[in-house]
Amino acid sequence: MSIVRTVRGDISPGDLGPCDAHEHLFLETPAQPGDDFTDAGKAIEEARTLWAAGARSLVDWTPLGLGRSLEGLRAVSEATGLHVVGATGLHRDAHYAAGDPFREEPVERLAERFAGDLAAAIPAGVIKVGASYHVVKPFEQKAFEAAAEAHRRTRAPVCVHSEHGTMGLVLVELLTGLGVAAGSIVLGHLDRNPDPGEHAETAAAGAWLQLDGPGRAKYHPDSTILALIAALVERGFADRLLVGGDTGRRSMFRAYGGGPGLDYVFARFKPRLERELGQELSEEIFVTNPARAFAFEPRA
Numbered sequence: 001m002s003i004v005r006t007v008r009g010d011i012s013p014g015d016l017g018p019c020d021a022h023e024h025l026f027l028e029t030p031a032q033p034g035d036d037f038t039d040a041g042k043a044i045e046e047a048r049t050l051w052a053a054g055a056r057s058l059v060d061w062t063p064l065g066l067g068r069s070l071e072g073l074r075a076v077s078e079a080t081g082l083h084v085v086g087a088t089g090l091h092r093d094a095h096y097a098a099g100d101p102f103r104e105e106p107v108e109r110l111a112e113r114f115a116g117d118l119a120a121a122i123p124a125g126v127i128k129v130g131a132s133y134h135v136v137k138p139f140e141q142k143a144f145e146a147a148a149e150a151h152r153r154t155r156a157p158v159c160v161h162s163e164h165g166t167m168g169l170v171l172v173e174l175l176t177g178l179g180v181a182a183g184s185i186v187l188g189h190l191d192r193n194p195d196p197g198e199h200a201e202t203a204a205a206g207a208w209l210q211l212d213g214p215g216r217a218k219y220h221p222d223s224t225i226l227a228l229i230a231a232l233v234e235r236g237f238a239d240r241l242l243v244g245g246d247t248g249r250r251s252m253f254r255a256y257g258g259g260p261g262l263d264y265v266f267a268r269f270k271p272r273l274e275r276e277l278g279q280e281l282s283e284e285i286f287v288t289n290p291a292r293a294f295a296f297e298p299r300a
C-alpha cells in the first residue's frame with residue numbers, strides 16, 4: 001500500500017492535502033554564514049502562518065549535517081497540525097566543510113545511514129542529494145550512489161537539488177542508471193533556469209519538476225515562474241509539476257525579522273496562479289501531484 005512517510009508516521013497520500021513541496025524549517029550551513037535558523041519556537045511561528053494560508057503539509061529538504069532536526073520537525077507538526085515530511089541524505093558539496101566527517105564515509109555506510117533514517121522512530125520520508133553547477137562532484141556522486149542504494153532498499157523518493165536548474169535530464173539519467181525509478185525522482189530549483197523546452201524533456205523521462213523560487217525577485221519575478229508553468233502545461237506536463245517556497249535563509253523568515261516568510265508561496269503565489277492559470281491547475285500542482293510524488297510503497 002502506498003503511503004507518505006511523515007515525522008509523525010505514515011499517512012495515506014490522500015490525507016496530505018495542499019502541500020508546500022520544498023521548505024526548510026531548520027538549517028545551518030557553512031555555505032551561508034550568519035543565515036542559519038535553528039529555533040523551534042520561530043519555526044512553529046512561521047509554520048502557523050503557512051497553515052493559516054491554507055497549506056496542510058510541507059516537505060522539509062534539509063539533509064544530514066546541516067542542522068536537520070527530525071525532532072524539531074515533529075514538534076512543529078504537533079504544534080500546528082501540518083503533516084511534515086523530513087529528509088535524510090546529503091546536500092551538494094559546497095555545504096560541507098573540508099574536514100566534515102561525511103566526506104570520509106563510504107557509500108555503503110551512507111546508504112545504511114539513509115535507510116536507517118527512513119525507518120527511525122521519527123522517520124525521514126525522502127532522500128536528498130545535490131549537484132553543483134553543471135557538474136556532479138565526487139562527494140556528490142558518492143551521495144547519489146548511496147541515495148540510490150537506500151532507495152532500492154526502501155522505495156522512498158529521491159529529492160535532488162539542481163544548482164541554478166542545470167543538468168535536470170543528466171541527473172535523472174544518473175539516478176535511473178543506479179536503479180531509481182524516474183517517477184521517484186523530484187528535481188528542485190528548475191525555475192532558476194526557466195527553460196520550458198529543456199524541462200519538458202526531463203518531464204518526458206518521467207521525473208517530477210519542482211519550481212521553488214516564488215518571492216525571489218532578485219533572480220526572477222513570479223511572472224517568469226507562472227510563464228514557465230503555463231508553457232509546461234501547454235506541452236502536456238501539468239501532471240509532473242510541484243511548487244514549493246524553499247525558505248532556506250534566516251533572512252527569509254518574518255519570525256527572524258526578514259521576509260517574505262514561509263507562507264509566501266501559499267498566501268501570495270498560489271492565489272495568483274489561480275487567478276492567472278485557474279483553480280483546477282492549482283489543485284493539481286498543490287494537492288494531486290504531491291500526493292503522488294512523495295508517496296511510495298515501503299519495502300518490507
Ligand SMILES: [Zn+2]
Binds near residue numbers: 022024
Ligand atoms: Zn532548499
